[in-house]
Amino acid sequence: MFIEPTRRREPPHLRTGWIEVICGSMFSGKTEELIRRLTRARIAKLNVQIFKPGLDTRYHAENIVSHSAHTIHSTPLQTAGQILTLAGDCDVVGIDEAQFFDSEITEVVNTLANQGKRVIIAGLDMDFAGKPFGCMPQLMSIAEYVTKVHAICVVCGDIAQYSYRLVPSKERVLLGETDSYEARCRRCFNLGAEAGRKEWAYEDVVNDE
Numbered sequence: 785m786f787i788e789p790t791r792r793r794e795p796p797h798l799r800t801g802w803i804e805v806i807c808g809s810m811f812s813g814k815t816e817e818l819i820r821r822l823t824r825a826r827i828a829k830l831n832v833q834i835f836k837p838g839l840d841t842r843y844h845a846e847n848i849v850s851h852s853a854h855t856i857h858s859t860p861l862q863t864a865g866q867i868l869t870l871a872g873d874c875d876v877v878g879i880d881e882a883q884f885f886d887s888e889i890t891e892v893v894n895t896l897a898n899q900g901k902r903v904i905i906a907g908l909d910m911d912f913a914g915k916p917f918g919c920m921p922q923l924m925s926i927a928e929y930v931t932k933v934h935a936i937c938v939v940c941g942d943i944a945q946y947s948y949r950l951v952p953s954k955e956r957v958l959l960g961e962t963d964s965y966e967a968r969c970r971r972c973f974n975l976g977a978e979a980g981r982k983e984w985a986y987e988d989v990v991n992d993e
């Protein structure tokens with residue numbers, strides 16, 4: 785369980801911000817963990833601002849909603865650069881579905897942390913082909929704290945780190961839920977691919993970078 789650093793007690797001129805990344809497959813509890821940390825920050829009476837990419841409209845146009853229906857209000861944005869303007873003088877910035885933001889997000893979160901803010905980011909570390917997703921490797925590199933959470937493989941019950949796509953699309957971005965994806969362990973993910981239902985070559989995946 786992630787416990788918040790106690791740097792808040794330091795005098796303002798010594799206080800620094802930092803970056804936390806919560807990553808994993810679909811259904812692994814990234815959003816629940818993000819909401820848990822942001823809720824605790826609010827209980828600590830910190831000023832919290834929460835953002836998500838505008839394209840993620842699956843459950844709600846504005847709210848961040850977990851698969852288990854936990855929810856918290858957020859502001860949907862088109863570009864990462866907008867976060868800098870809208871974060872204002874808040875203490876904590878939360879970002880969900882970070883893999884969908886443009887590459888400027890890395891510079892944006894560094895700037896926020898350098899301003900003394902705590903930045904908590906949740907996102908998919910791998911796409912449906914099992915390849916690193918968009919800006920996530922960069923964000924994990926620059927973060928002070930990285931938490932990888934795991935789902936349960938729906939085939940065998942083992943620990944799952946892959947998001948297995950059930951529908952025949954090779955587009956990297958394809959919004960969906962249990963209708964289109966299931967959590968799978970390494971073995972069951974590879975067995976699915978070998979069975980011929982999922983023969984994704986990396987070159988076939990639309991590279992958005």
Ligand SMILES: Nc1ncnc2c1ncn2[C@@H]1O[C@H](COP(=O)(O)OP(=O)(O)O)[C@@H](O)[C@H]1O
Nearest residue numbers: 810811812813814815816850851852935936967
């Ligand atoms: N295969 C699965 N493994 C674990 N949890 C699952 C699975 N399928 C559905 N869930 C539900 O999803 C919740 C996690 O949802 P969420 O935080 O939105 O995950 P993520 O943001 O990583 O996709 C779990 O608490 C559980 O209720």
Ligand SMILES: Cc1cn([C@H]2C[C@H](O)[C@@H](COP(=O)(O)O)O2)c(=O)[nH]c1=O
Nearest residue numbers: 809810811911912947956957958959960
């Ligand atoms: C693997 C994968 C996922 N997506 C989409 C599917 C969902 O709409 C989100 C992930 O949501 P979650 O909160 O992590 O469950 O991303 C995608 O577009 N491409 C992919 O490869």
Ligand SMILES: [Zn+2]
Nearest residue numbers: 937940969972
């Ligand atoms: Zn499995």
